[in-house]
Amino acid sequence: MWKMLQLPLVVTAQVDLLLVLVSLLAFWTRLSHLSYPNAVVFDEVYYGQFVSLYMKRVFFIDDSGPPLGHMILAFGAYLGGFDGNFVWNRIGAEYPTTVNVWSLRLLPALCGALCVPLVYLLTLELKFSHLSALGAAVLLLLENSLIVQSRFMLLESVLIFFVLLAFFSYLRFHNAPSSSWSRYIWLILSGVSCGAVVGVKYMGLFSYLLLLVVASLHTWKLIGDKTISHRNVCVQCVHRVLCLVVVPVLLYVFWFYVHLSFLNRSGPHDQLMSSAFQASLQGGLSRITRGQPLEVAYGSQVTLRSSVSQPIPCWLHSHKVNYPIRYDNGRGSSHQQQVTCYPFKDVNNWWIIKDPGRQQLVVDTPPRPVRHGDVIQLVHGMTSRFLNSHDVAAPMSPHTQEVSGYIDFNVSMPAQNLWRVDISNREAESEVWKTILSEVRLVHVNTSAVLKLSGVPLPDWGFRQLEVVADKLFKAHSSSLEWTVEEHRYGTSQEQKEREAELHSPTHIDVDRKISFWAKFVELQWKMLTVKQEESEHKYSSSPLEWITMETNIAYWLHSSTNAQIHLIGNPVSWGVGNLSLLAYQLLAVVYLLRRRRGLKDVPDGVWDQFVCLGCVCVGGWLVNFVPFLLMDKTLFLYHYLPALCYLYLLSPALLEHAHTHLLRYAHQLQHSLTHQRALCVGALAVLLSIFLTYRTFCPLTYGSPELSAHQLQGLKWRDTWDILYRRR
């Protein structure tokens, strides 16, 4: 023990000055003047509203991605003391002095800056030289589009940071000697960043899968290694599965756990969720339903909410207006009272549950609960009409039956107002009809049709409310057939007048209703994946194939009075270099493969492995971040291409180094190779210089200052398809 501690105590530290230098430059390019412009820039208007909701702890659904990204942005806002009181409604709106813009934008900018040293380290882990690493770092450093994207409250830089971190730490783990235990720290870090990658954006999933593929290839080699004992192989495999599969999945769920425990107040998106979910939020539904009786009994007064929230959530409704005798197309109706689904709270949404065998509309003491299979009648609270259905075609969906409030016109159309209660989730809940929890189908006894929300808006005579029908031919699992009791109280008044007064009075009483985290998680995740927003083309949207050649740009911000503006435009020279190296790599790989197959080994096996690994990570990374967009039916923007672009920048210098050290040395005579190598170096330097120059040229559009004249702007329009804004003077 004492021998370990030798005097004098010496600390040796190796500092890679290049790494420090590029990091400093990265921080300078990403963080300087971060709070300029002091106005809402592009998608900040979108993310900002969620940040505000986080600050107010109000529940929301965003289908664009899992919650970690929003949480990171919100954390930045929290650090800056943002109180959520800002209306994000317009790009270009000035921030008031109370909003700390710097802190809002700090975290994405930090992530963006850290990408540069990460790329440097990643190149080293791919076993290329420091010079290549420097090249990759410089390419990333001087990429205008990455700078723009990192400097605002946007998520791409965060995504790229975590992706690079995951790959870097995995390769660190893989390259470390198998005896050291510290390498498992890297493996865990890799798993954690994978969890973060998927937590920030769904697109990250593809990068995560790529990492898994690379890892399983390595593991496959490990399995084939016969020098390792069976036990050791099993242990290693289990470690990898734990760190790279279990940890990310747990983390992903954990983000949702944090999300849901933070957002516990009701908000604008409540109505998309089930009644049970809403009841778990403070305010909103829980304020109304708190303390309602749980079991629905004969004589209960209820509102019935349809389980579908498409197109909008609504409640079963009736009012003192009849169906028109004839519809516009000449078809006849029963001319009985309309029954619709109404998307607003209204006293006409109340229905009373009646026992067909008895006359009274009040609840007995003790209450007799309604069970699965019972036959009931539903009486409309305000008009006392019975819910009725018959063999008359429904107004908008003529293949289904009309549902009406029954009026006896003495036209040999008898009342058919018996409904059987069919609780579809009785296995999970109970046989007894429960408020909020039970999902109920109302089966018409005479025709065995089921009460259904067809979702079609009625014309003017139905006040544009939604049509309700009874459908015989239904699909087994369709939520348009399910109804839940949302508001509920035991009726006490037999007289119609008293009952009306009772219906107008608000419900109250107190019990807490719990819903487990898992149920909430599953419901929220499902809703996020299925909620469809209206997709429409945006002025600056573009198609994936246009990204490769950078056909379009995006105007992020324009000064309210001058020509100062910020655009998402990449560095055209680096863009071209990236594309070229992608092509070159593929060509080279094909030539190598064919020649190796014929037994001609151009490069030693070690170098070949290095070359293949480079391709797996970089070309593979580009593919998984680009190809899925081709199949997507979404509105896409240039910034979706940025993660794929980073892989190309990682590839270019490494490929150049490969060409320099191997291709030129082996492919030519020795005396020529030196001149070729020199020419290559000079060429690379020239390209780097021109990258720097184009970076300088586009700086005004990247940082939004200085302001350029219209003539200068015209000069920056290198492509006809770019949209650069000029102010008319």
Added chain:
Amino acid sequence: MLVAGLSFSTRLYKLTEPPHVCWDETHFGKMGSYYINRTFFFDVHPPLGKMLIGLAGYMSGYNGTFPFIKPGDKYENQNYWGMRGFCAVLGSFLPIFAYLIVLELSNSCTAAIIAATLLIFDTGCITISQYILLDPILMFFIMAAVLSMVKFNQQRYRSFTASWWFWLVLTGINLAGALGVKFVGLFVIVLVGLNTIGDLWRLLGDMSLSLVDIAKHFLARAFALILLPLILYVTIFAVHFVVLNKSGPGDGFFSSAFQSRLIGNNLHNASMPEYLAFGSTVTIKNLRIAGGYLHSHWHLYPEGVGARQQQVTAYLHKDYNNLWVVHRQQDNNSQSGNPDLVRHGDIVRLEHKETTRNLHSHLHEAPLTKKHFQVTGYGINGTGDANDLWQMEVCGGRKGDPVKVLRSKVRFLHRATGCVLYSSGKTLPKWGWEQIEVTCSPYLKETPSSQWNIEDHINPKLPNISLSVLKPNFLEILLESHIVMFRGNSGLKPKDNEMNSKPWHWPINYQGLRFSGVNATEYRVYLLGNPVVWWINLASLGLYFTMVAVASIATQRGFSLGQQRIEHSLVLVRGGGLLMLGWLLHYAPFFTMGRILYFHHYFPAMLFSSMLTGLTLDILFRSADLLLHPPYSYWFQRTGQLLLLFSILYSFYLFHPLSYGMTGPLAHEPGSAMAGLKWMDSWEF
């Protein structure tokens, strides 16, 4: 032989029942009739399948007069059995092919018999083979292609012999056939392509072959698998165009030049004034393929979509709402004598003949393409504002050139905003009657989308001259018809109310398709796989993965295995891998498709899955000796096979009314023949 006998008898039994039009027979039967009548039509599938149907009908004495209007129409005394019989015969070959393929791949008769039995007694395969549909023809070619490919693989040590060539060429022919029936044939082409690449890769690694030999191998395959199918495919289209030379319902989808080929079309040997003049009534067709006519109607753009003015769209069908009148800037209708010709650079005003509104554009976003401006119909009786003025330009023309009808490509430049009239090709939502969007594009690049030609031209004051439009050559027609087909295919979006089948429904046999009959009184046929067969297939897929994983880990770790085991794992990896690939290629792409999907799209994949089942189960039974000692393992093997056979036969006995027709009450009511067989709520019989 037994397989063949059973296969034919199950497929041909009750072939002519029901004697009315079932499901998609309404399309494909109709198109068969079009061939017999030589009328031009448009369909999203390539023509071979319908040509064969037409041919079969013609041979069996069907005269092409039955209209095939809607499912349920009675055939009366038409000769429809020929067409159905043709499809059923092709469908009967499927189990035979499956038998042969599995036999080649596994060298095991048991495996082959299992695969064939699964297919023979699958109610779904029977049903889909019995009607006038493209699917039996398609599946026939797919299976034949796979069979010849497998046979060809077996010939690998006898290169360039006659049988080698025979199977190679046969593969190519079948590929052309598969692609010629439906574009789904592309998947089998990919399968064969991947197999060929693997084969060439193997040859390349064979150091005993010189590069010249490899080049020969490559060229032979390139000829038989690329060039030959391509030639055949083009030939099919050539026959298609030669046979269909009369004008019919598909005309409007095609360009003016294309239409001039068709007898009976108004552009065939057309006669009209040669140069466009002021005061003429014209139709204006977009030059983009399947671009449509400039169209307007009384309906307005809905609220929230630009200005609330009259819609202007592009419409594919011929219609009086496609007529526009060319006017000068200031209206001077009272012209006497010969009207002035419209020349390059002239300012015109286009008035919609039916509604008397002017073609108009302004600085509002277009409804779908937000980068462009909205185009509307504005004003009344020809009086509008300065935004109604368009400058007419002949592409490649100079100032003063007249505009030739049909032949000149013209562009319409909007005077006020400088944008150009453009058809984006996007389909408008319901409010626009699903017609095509027309916008005004500020990007002035010359593309077919922004170029138009004058098609019909009516001006009584000018002499009519017979025009022979430049007849398009064959390649142009071929290209055009393909682009139109692809547009049509992607245009088949699911409608709101229509039943919509999802790809994950298919392998679990979640929901079938109603072929005929709904109510208790009708003769009902329901396309649904035999659930026992399909669920065995599903289970085998999982089993296959487990077995391959176990086998390959054992090999990779270097466990010593017996000779027999090694053979088994080779069959699993090679033969099973091929079938697995086939299944994936015929199934996975549907997940990415945006068009409307039906249950029957799964059937080609199901064939592969059944063959894989045969192979997997056979090896599973044979591997019983891993756990049991010799006599018991043999008994286990036999019992397993018998049990499998019995369960398939019994389930076929239970479910056979699905394909051979049911009458009487529906299955959820007690008195039905199918009572108690509704194992899933989603089945609708």
